[in-house]
Amino acid sequence: MRQNAERCTAALSAAVSNYVDIFEHVEGQIIHAHQKDQERKRNCVMMPSKKLQTFLSLPKKQMKKSLSETSELEKELGNYTCALHARLSPNEHTAIKNSDYVKLSESIGTSVKQAKKIATTVKLIRNVQKQVKKPEINPSKEFTMAALF
Numbered sequence: 001m002r003q004n005a006e007r008c009t010a011a012l013s014a015a016v017s018n019y020v021d022i023f024e025h026v027e028g029q030i031i032h033a034h035q036k037d038q039e040r041k042r043n044c045v046m047m048p049s050k051k052l053q054t055f056l057s058l059p060k061k062q063m064k065k066s067l068s069e070t071s072e073l074e075k076e077l078g079n080y081t082c083a084l085h086a087r088l089s090p091n092e093h094t095a096i097k098n099s100d101y102v103k104l105s106e107s108i109g110t111s112v113k114q115a116k117k118i119a120t121t122v123k124l125i126r127n128v129q130k131q132v133k134k135p136e137i138n139p140s141k142e143f144t145m146a147a148l149f
Contacts, residue, residue, distance in 0.1 A: 043087045045080075048121065052076055056124050060131050081129060084122055096122050 048056065055066055055073055067074045088096070095104040096119040105115035 037089070040087060040089065043083070045083045045087045048080055048125075049076065052080060056121075056128060063128060063131065077125070077129070081125055084125065088122070095119075 047053070051073070055063060055077070058066060067077075089107065092104055092107050095101075095107065099119065101112050101115045101119060104119060105112045108115065108118070110118075
């Protein structure tokens, strides 16, 4: 019995050591994720400026024209988008996508009404960026290009 226990001691010691290593690694990952989450939550994103809000309410063609006329507005839109992306967690992005205002409000610690307003703004900005980034293709140029190949 004693000899059997002595033979198993090395294996038991290795298993315990392996368990401790795994535990410390997982603990480090959890702490790191928590710190990143806390850092993300410290980022405060205000509502868009009046200028950007006015821009967001324009029809699509006027938006493109406004952006082509001033790089300042395009820069502000880009900065605002980056700030939103940095502040919102993947779960918050999903809640916005699914229009789950209750989940969003619980996650960011605000009222459902305010969460709905935030989600609407985020969706609007995403749509604007998609629309603005789409290049306008002239059908005659497209035909000419196709004829070349």
